[in-house]
Amino acid sequence: MSSADGPLVVGVDSSTQSTKVLVVDAATGAVMASGHAPHTVSAGPGRESDPEQWWTALCEALRQCGDAARRASAVSVGGQQHGLVTLDAHGRPVRPALLWNDVRSAPQARRLVDELGGPKVWAERVGSVPGASFTVAKWAWLTEHEPDAARATAAVRLPHDYLTQRLTGDGTTDRGDVSGTGWWASATESYDADILARVGLDPALLPRVVRPGEVAGTVHGSGAELPFSKGTLVAAGTGDNAAAALGLGLRPGTPVLSLGTSGTVYTVSRRRPADPTGTVAGFADARGDWLPLACTLNCTQAVDRLAALLGLDREAVEPGGGITLLPYLDGERTPDLPHASGLLHGLRHDTTGGQLLQAAYDGAVHALLGALDLVLDTDADLSVPLLLIGGGARGGAWQRTVRRLSGRAVQVPEARELVALGAAAQAAGLLTGEDPAAVARRWGTARGPVLEPVERDAATLARISGVLSDAAPLLDRGPR
Ligand SMILES: Nc1ncnc2c1ncn2[C@@H]1O[C@H](COP(=O)(O)OP(=O)(O)O)[C@@H](O)[C@H]1O
Numbered sequence: 001m002s003s004a005d006g007p008l009v010v011g012v013d014s015s016t017q018s019t020k021v022l023v024v025d026a027a028t029g030a031v032m033a034s035g036h037a038p039h040t041v042s043a044g045p046g047r048e049s050d051p052e053q054w055w056t057a058l059c060e061a062l063r064q065c066g067d068a069a070r071r072a073s074a075v076s077v078g079g080q081q082h083g084l085v086t087l088d089a090h091g092r093p094v095r096p097a098l099l100w101n102d103v104r105s106a107p108q109a110r111r112l113v114d115e116l117g118g119p120k121v122w123a124e125r126v127g128s129v130p131g132a133s134f135t136v137a138k139w140a141w142l143t144e145h146e147p148d149a150a151r152a153t154a155a156v157r158l159p160h161d162y163l164t165q166r167l168t169g170d171g172t173t174d175r176g177d178v179s180g181t182g183w184w185a186s187a188t189e190s191y192d193a194d195i196l197a198r199v200g201l202d203p204a205l206l207p208r209v210v211r212p213g214e215v216a217g218t219v220h221g222s223g224a225e226l227p228f229s230k231g232t233l234v235a236a237g238t239g240d241n242a243a244a245a246l247g248l249g250l251r252p253g254t255p256v257l258s259l260g261t262s263g264t265v266y267t268v269s270r271r272r273p274a275d276p277t278g279t280v281a282g283f284a285d286a287r288g289d290w291l292p293l294a295c296t297l298n299c300t301q302a303v304d305r306l307a308a309l310l311g312l313d314r315e316a317v318e319p320g321g322g323i324t325l326l327p328y329l330d331g332e333r334t335p336d337l338p339h340a341s342g343l344l345h346g347l348r349h350d351t352t353g354g355q356l357l358q359a360a361y362d363g364a365v366h367a368l369l370g371a372l373d374l375v376l377d378t379d380a381d382l383s384v385p386l387l388l389i390g391g392g393a394r395g396g397a398w399q400r401t402v403r404r405l406s407g408r409a410v411q412v413p414e415a416r417e418l419v420a421l422g423a424a425a426q427a428a429g430l431l432t433g434e435d436p437a438a439v440a441r442r443w444g445t446a447r448g449p450v451l452e453p454v455e456r457d458a459a460t461l462a463r464i465s466g467v468l469s470d471a472a473p474l475l476d477r478g479p480r
């Protein structure tokens with residue numbers, strides 16, 4: 001390991017499939033060490049993970065960073081959004097966390113939307129119309145299906161809150177991640193007492209919302225588990241998408257398309273979003289701005305699953321065939337079809353496996369690009385390249401599909417772990433007093449090749465939209 005110019009900071013990405021840790025030189029952004037450890041997610045009708053496993057994975061990933069992590073002056077955690085973590089009076093999980101992609105809470109979400117006065121009321125007050133992913137719907141599901149677990153709950157946390165609390169001993173969250181709960185009103189930037197009362201959640205169970213730039217706490221214990229010394233600064237942390245926005249040093253109007261377990265499209269905006277259609281979630285960012293975002297449940301894993309079923313490498317796509325494949329293997333959030341399953345149209349004798357696989361990529365990207373038009377302000381500059389990030393951004397087939405269906409220039413940052421880098425920039429900001437996005441720009445994290453625009457394949461987009469609308473009743477009710 002070469003020597004660092006400045007103090008070292010640690011950035012954590014605790015996402016759906018794994019924990020990734022970077023130790024970064026706060027002066028230059030150079031990555032001095034990294035670690036990675038996988039998580040398990042339950043299969044079947046729900047999606048759950050044990051929060052204790054996230055902690056074990058974090059400790060393991062930190063261990064892989066060796067001496068560099070021991071020298072860190074500050075740490076910050078970015079985490080998968082929305083997950084419901086329920087803790088008992090001793091701070092131990094009452095049950096596994098209900099994750100963002102668990103659609104069992106769809107009926108509760110629909111009921112809550114109606115009870116408060118409909119989508120427009122939610123959009124204006126909370127900034128988002130909650131779907132199954134939102135924590136408020138998950139809590140409502142828990143109180144209905146597992147009332148004993150709800151009664152045993154002494155604290156409610158998001159995934160990044162849980163890990164931050166394990167570091168500091170204090171219950172804290174931040175405006176970015178709390179804006180995805182459904183019980184934080186973006187209009188007033190505070191917990192919404194009326195919504196909490198409707199779902200029977202005592203506000204005393206919720207964490208303190210740390211302000212941007214404020215310290216969440218310090219590492220409260222060290223020992224065998226953690227490399228940090230007691231007193232290491234802990235930043236507020238945030239949700240993974242808000243962390244990636246920090247990690248890119250994102251400026252208002254620049255669009256991001258992230259290809260991970262979830263697919264997301266978002267930008268930073270100075271205007272508080274309020275989309276009554278529910279497609280765009282009106283999240284706050286981790287600074288003082290907003291993060292209009294749309295999210296799909298089926299992205300890299302759905303396409304990889306199709307490739308595995310076909311016995312193909314994920315790059316073995318072939319053009320043509322007129323096939324439409326809606327890859328909604330987990331139900332879908334964008335479009336709002338929580339009970340949907342995958343749907344194939346246009347199969348012929350001469351259809352090849354490679355064409356089916358390409359159709360899966362097309363179906364996944366179609367959903368994201370349709371939402372991107374709604375995410376961007378009317379004054380967004382369409383000539384700015386689309387920033388392509390997440391694990392899928394490394395894939396040639398993903399890159400070509402996004403270019404063909406968007407018709408836009410696409411920039412692929414060389415930096416791989418933008419969520420962890422954003423968390424690291426937040427930690428560095430605590431030490432230097434800088435805006436974390438400015439830290440990331442100073443580090444040059446968004447640098448990477450720009451792939452020139454190609455002609456937009458409007459015919460394929462129109463074909464997919466047509467199948468989607470014709471199959472709407474089938475997709476809405478799900479398989480029988
Ligand atoms: N070289 C690659 N080409 C295409 N897809 C890739 C490549 N490397 C990783 N992936 C995909 O990236 C996904 C993981 O992305 P990541 O952003 O790390 O997910 P998450 O943060 O949601 O856990 C995997 O599901 C895999 O399909």
Ligand SMILES: O=C(CO)[C@@H](O)[C@H](O)COP(=O)(O)O
Pocket residue numbers: 015016017079080081082100133180239240241260261262263264281295
């Ligand atoms: O639910 C959302 C955004 O609203 C997801 O983007 C989650 O935050 C999970 O992220 P990944 O694990 O796919 O990065």
